Amino acid sequence: MRFGYSEACLEHDTGERHPESPDRLRAIKRGLQHQHGVEYHDAPPADREVVASVHADDYVEEFEEFCEDGGGDWDRDTVASEGTWEAALQSAGLARWAAEEALTGADGRQTPFAVGRPPGHHAVGDDAMGFCFFNNVAVAAQGLIDAGEIDRAAIFDWDVHHGNGTQDIFYDSDDVFYASIHEEGIYPGSGDVDEIGEGDGEGTTLNAPLPAGVGDPDYLHIIDEVLDPALAEFDTDLLIVSAGFDAHQHDPISRHRVSTEGYALMTDRMRTIADRNDAALAFVLEGGYGLDTLSDGVKIVHETFDGREPIACEEEPDEPAVEIAEELRTQLALD
Known part of the structure; x- marks a missing residue:
């Protein structure tokens, strides 16, 4: 894969013991250092x-001035430093780079993956929250639509937390489809199954809040039974994966049970869906706070594009995932 990476993203200093630290990017690079076919590319900041x-x-x-003044606690979770302004612009620029690379034909072993920080999917239009300052995938998608490079974009968010910011920005838009599978009842508390968009955007938001303890078969069931047919109807030009790895069974801050192999299977599903819909495909890093599991997650995405065949999941989904899939199919008129 082609990884968008910039040392500027390390300058976002969140202090000691904050889960969203520069060590996340360092762990990813360590995990990829002996992998075949890894390329790194810098990109202009947004x-x-x-x-x-x-x-x-x-x-x-306000955010720029906050950083110029040395930063501090924006809220109880979201911390900025003097270097955060440039890091946030750079992280958004890497997301834009990944989307543009995909649109110019980078696929297969050249598929782009932006590994920037701070992450973005919690940032709403007028505020930072949840470790996020600029909504990287939203900047990439809307920027390309405004530039006339695409008509429609789809964003699939497999981070364990609901991407409330991405949903909020596009909730009444009919040219961006947002889909999320996330853990029910945790931060930020949004993403109910009946949140499907409004106005022109009605039917372009898909939320699958799954209870604690679910894993690979449940995620795959939502993708196969709901996301795949929904994206076929939407007919997107670009598919961006908001790739958080905190649904991993060993991540320290969630209770979902996705395995490393599960991320390989979801990656393979995204590749198939993009190919079937003739859509460009790009990945953008979101969360993931166990350094080993984050590193393993990014590495397995790379290995999947580098030729490794994922091992099929033989387990059946739990009843909550089946019920949510049925409800979503009805709400989105997929039946």
């Missing part, structure tokens, strides 16, 4: 005009 396509001018200005 400019203010592109960021402002999804974020309010007042918020962008």
Whole structure:
């Protein structure tokens, strides 16, 4: 794979013991150092005009001034330092790079994956939250739509936390489809099954909140029974995966049980869906806070594109996943 990476993202200093630390990127690079076919590419940071396509001018200005003043606690979870402004612009720029690379034909072993930080999917249009300042995938998708490079984009978020920011930004939009599988009842508390968009965007949001303890077969069931047919109807030009790895069974802050092999299977599903719909495919890093599991997750995505065949999951999904899939099919008129 082609990995978007910049040392500038290490300058976002969250302090000691914060789970979203520069060590996350260092662990990813260590995990990939002996892998075949790994390429690293830097990219220009996002400019203010592109960021402002999804974020309010007042918020962008306030955030820049906050960092210029040395940063601090934006809220009880979200920490900035003097280097966070440049890191956030860089992280958004890497997401844009990944999407543009995919659109120019980078696929197969050249499939792009932006490994920037801070992550983005909790950032709403006028505020930072949940470790996130700029919504990287939203900046990438909306920027390419505004530039006339694509008509439609789809974002699939497999982070264990609901991407409330991405949903909020596109909730009434009919040109971006947002889908999330996440753990029910945890931060940020959004992403109910009946949240399907509104106005022009009704039917372009898909949420599958799954209870604690679910794993590979449950995620795969939602993808096969709901996401796949929904994206076939949406007919997207670009599919971006908001790739968090905190649903892993050994991640320290979640209770989902996705295995490393499960991420290989989901990666393979995304590749198949993108190919079937003639859509470009890009990956953008979100969460994942166990350094070993994060490293293993990114590595297995790479290995899947490098020719490793995922091992099929023979388990059946639990009843909650089956019920949610049936409800979603009805709500989105997929039956």
